[in-house]
Amino acid sequence: MGAQLLSQSGTQVTIEVTVDLSRSLLTSEEAIQESLNEAGRIATTAALEYLDTDGSAIEIAGEVMRTKGKQPKAYQTPYGEVVIERHVYQRSGGGKTDCPLERASRIIITSTPLFAKQVSSKLAYGSAREVQRDLAENHQRPVAVSYIQRISEAVATIIEVKEESWDYVPPQLEAEIASVAIGLDGTCMLLCDTGWREAMVGTISLYDAFGERQHTIYIGATPEYGKKTFLERLEREIARTKARYPQATYIGIADGAASNWQFLNLHTQEQVLDFYHASAYLGAVAVALYPTHLAQQRHWLQESCHHLKHDPGAATQLYQQMLKLSQSSEHSKTIQENLAAAVTYFQNHHHQMDYALYRSRHYPIGSGVTEAACKTVIKQRLCCSGMRWKEKGAAAILSLRALVLTSTRWDQFWNKLNQYGFSIAL
Structure with a gap:
């Protein structure tokens, strides 16, 4: 049983898969999965080798680099670990090496992009040990908890670094957007060093002329004195939304906290106190x-x-x-x-509190979207029994979770990463 490479011609790879069937369907299915994983490893190896250079000299930032020859490296894929020989380059005077294959393949740490996408998506919803169990039980992929955390933190770093320059497009909406409600709120989470602190969420919700919510953008941020970084991120999202929907009425909606209104008054035309x-x-x-x-x-x-x-x-x-x-x-x-x-x-x-007027204009009068975001973005993932966080780890999870929960953004992020790559050291 298993898989073997039959031929490779240009961009086409032909693989033969053999499966030993059993009188137990479950046993047969497990054998099928094992053989398909083996086929996946063979195909991924071929795909990686296809993206490598031919060993010719290359130029980076005006400096000529030459190959040191092919060197082996293990990469993690959705189908298992593969080891390939790839060209590693260095300047004539020595110094830092470069691997064009890894840049071309969008390798993150030592993970292929699809495996990094799968792992970080799973970690957005569950703990590293839950992800480890899921990968082993459902994908036949034994992976260390520490590796799951490293990969996800690396993906979160890319999200954070590219936040200012990568603009995400809302999903295709059939209705015209008539109003945009902006809200922010906080909820407490437990940090290892400083105890219970207030983490923040921001929401930007798009409504049609009848007051039906069409789409919501979520932002999450770890506890921060003064909330400067969080408010700057929210401001960027508001500016992008206003550029996309200049005709919409912008509504601030929140509870009575003075700090909320100090921010919302600057960015909205109408201010609505949460009715409840x-x-x-x-x-x-x-x-x-x-x-x-x-x-x-x-x-x-x-x-x-x-x-x-x-x-x-x-x-x-x-x-x-x-x-x-x-x-x-x-x-x-x-x-x-x-x-x-x-x-x-x-x-x-x-x-x-002119709720009769707000309702006649089909404005939202409740901050339930934002309050629910406190639960879905933060509480459900960061406040499970026994959880305490370091700031870096919590920030990574919130970056992943906000992107996953905002419709279409997760796939857009990976499409952009696939198209443009990333120039940060991981």
């Missing part, structure tokens, strides 16, 4: 109005939330009602404190 954060404060008013009547609290809260969402001027009317109510000295200390917090919140944000 606003409505949550009405609970304190309901308790102040009906301290001992739970049913009446619920009824008033339901009516007031409906009023806030559907009626023009509702936020101002509710603010005036709770302000008057707060002047009473009949309430307990706890009720007074909760009511004061609601008054302050509405006083600061009622100009961002």
